[in-house]
Amino acid sequence: MIPEITITCREEKIFVNHITVEQYKKYAALMEKNGSEKIMNVMFFNKKIIQEIFGNRMSLDEIGQIDAIEFVTAVKKIHFIMQDIISEKLMTLVETEQVEKEESAFDEYDLENGYEEEQQEENPWKICGEIVDRVVKIAIRLMKESYSQCMREDIMQLLDYLKFELETIDENQT
Numbered sequence: 001m002i003p004e005i006t007i008t009c010r011e012e013k014i015f016v017n018h019i020t021v022e023q024y025k026k027y028a029a030l031m032e033k034n035g036s037e038k039i040m041n042v043m044f045f046n047k048k049i050i051q052e053i054f055g056n057r058m059s060l061d062e063i064g065q066i067d068a069i070e071f072v073t074a075v076k077k078i079h080f081i082m083q084d085i086i087s088e089k090l091m092t093l094v095e096t097e098q099v100e101k102e103e104s105a106f107d108e109y110d111l112e113n114g115y116e117e118e119q120q121e122e123n124p125w126k127i128c129g130e131i132v133d134r135v136v137k138i139a140i141r142l143m144k145e146s147y148s149q150c151m152r153e154d155i156m157q158l159l160d161y162l163k164f165e166l167e168t169i170d171e172n173q174t
Helices: 021-033 039-053 061-063 068-091 107-112 123-144 147-153 154-168
Strands: 005-009 011-018
Touching: 005 068, 005 123, 021 039, 021 068, 021 123, 021 147, 039 061, 039 068, 068 123, 068 154, 123 147, 123 154
Parallel strands: none
Antiparallel strands: 005 011
């Protein structure tokens, strides 16, 4: 269960009390694109995020008219839910061990002479998007639903169901 997010727009309260797979996927895509530290770009992406999470019920202009404190509160709640609740659950769906790369005395030499390319860190939001795609594929097979049906599923319930299926997979194969 996620906390309810409310916002007042056009003198009416609009609320969200669950996040679909599609909303999370769009959030991850927007966060992947949002690499800027310029305040104008950050504000644009936060407006787009609010627009997507609230089901495109508000235009960007209408979102720009929302009280600043209410806007920031809603954005912070959305980021908290997406990053600290859903992403955490997504990352712990399948527990993996981190593989540490041991450093060698020749690493710097190899980089300087072109024997090895410098590895760039992958955007964590790109990785989240890829994991969601895999989760959707598994859900389609397990639940025998269409892609569009899976995209409308509550992501928290879907992740709970998949975790249960993964934990009990050996019980049904006797």
